[in-house]
Amino acid sequence: MALLGKKFKLLEVFDQATNGQYQLLPSRFAALDDGRYLLSNEVGEYLVVTRPDLESFIRKQVPANTDFYHDLKSKHFLFDDDSNVALDLLALKYRTKAQRISQFTALHIFVISLRCDYTCQYCQVSRQTDDKHAFDMSEETANKALDLVFKSPSPAIKIEFQGGEPLLNFALIQYVVNEANRRNEKHQKDLQFVITTNLSLLNQEVLEFCQAHDIHLSTSLDGPENLHNTNRPRPGKNGYQLTVNGIKKAQSFLGHNKIGALMTTTEKSLPHVKSIIDTYLENNLDCIFLRPLSPYGFAIKNQQAHKYDVDRWFEFYKEGLDYVLEINRQGYQFVELYTQLIINKLLSPFSEGYVDLQSPTGAAISAIVYNYDGDVYASDEARMLAEMGNKKFRLGNVHTDDYEGIWLSDTLLDTLECSLSESIPMCNDCGFLPYCGTDPVYHYATQGDVVGHKALSGFCNKNMKIFKHIIHLLEDDPEARKILLTWVRT
Amino acid sequence: MKEDVIIFDASVFSIDTVKRALYRFADKCSFDIQLKDNEITVKIHTDSSDDMVARIKNEVLDQDLRDTLAKETANIRTLILANAFSNTGLIQ
């Protein structure tokens, strides 16, 4: 720090600013689709500008006392003799944004069992077997994982139970919840639990346990009955019925906000975005996450991911978002979560915790996965890759490695280092960078390299399209803007 | 496969600027680059039906601005970061 500080001839820099001329503050830009540009700074403040304005800004030719000058100054793109305080302010904002890094892992995923009663074709990890011991997590493994959970410096900790179908090993969920609560008497963290479940096994005992411990449920709902059952085959072909019955039961027993649903997009979903959203409305869910198809696991083996490209997915997303906005216009609050995430990044200084859109990668910084066998992975995608036989992102095992061994593992440090988008070609001067992220596991899975060439990257292509679209809505569609602003979390 | 040639004046654009601009088209084109007699000659090979010459020329102009911006603000950027992370224990 001291060394860094000495390199700067601070006074000179400030003196230049008093010559009646302004100094540029660090910023980046990206072309939007219509000849305009998005100009953004380190902390994500932005302006939409024309090419001539952009050029005159960078060439320091913007006359003071114009509106444009004022905008540039108040949003911290330049400073002059009476705004030197801008530097401190920017530093403060950057620190707020970077807080996530120092808070470290907040989400801990326990893979309770790989067994599942479904045979979803896109599922990367599940096993169809009655052999409980082969693919269930043991108490011993869970205890070791809890040791690591409580070493995390984060003041808020979320433990998420995943599978396969975690309710097939409900006894262990009960054990972990009780044990974590017992340990937390000493640690006093803000502790939350989530069970990710297909709800087939939701019964009174489970509901009462969830109620007693304030546990949230997260389920999968892919759309109307036909689509859901094709995507998620189950013996008896009654997956849809089981799921919506479960949602109803959970809503009435636990409360409306204690259950949410996630959808998986497959090629079959693409023509049906409206009826997918209708299904969510019919089931009294107040938000949807229009997710891209994951390129991992069986999805890659099935060549599913290649069957439709980002452009087709984007049309699906755009049509869906239009429909969601229409629903809002009719007076019903219904949120698309991916858009909400980006709106918050654009309009609020608080970093969000979605692992896909973070730099450095959220892997292991905001999420860590304890597999049923004790293996520790940097993210859910990393364990899916491992189930396909590639353990590149395995950080260690709870039975053989300690906290330091896992957190300081070369795998993690290398991945973090490579994933600082500030140093990635193309990202380093991209105007979308403050809102974007890196996805090393995705780039490794698709390009064999954790950084990846962004011109060839579906991740980059998808994000650029979404950013451009959302900025277009904010700038050019006042009605949409009004709705989107209500999605900003305060 | 189409072929086109663009020539840039090396006293106006640095070869780094040109290369950084070309990098963005790796999904659509491949390139041969030559620097000779103060001229940067870029040979473009592409299957795309877009007007790649116009797009690349624009991108080089953009990249030139990006490089100016980055150069002008490099010091101050480090200063802000150092300031932001002081007292967090992340930098010693």
Ligand code: SF4
């Ligand atoms: S991934 Fe693409 S959109 Fe995101 S910062 Fe990098 S270049 Fe920009």
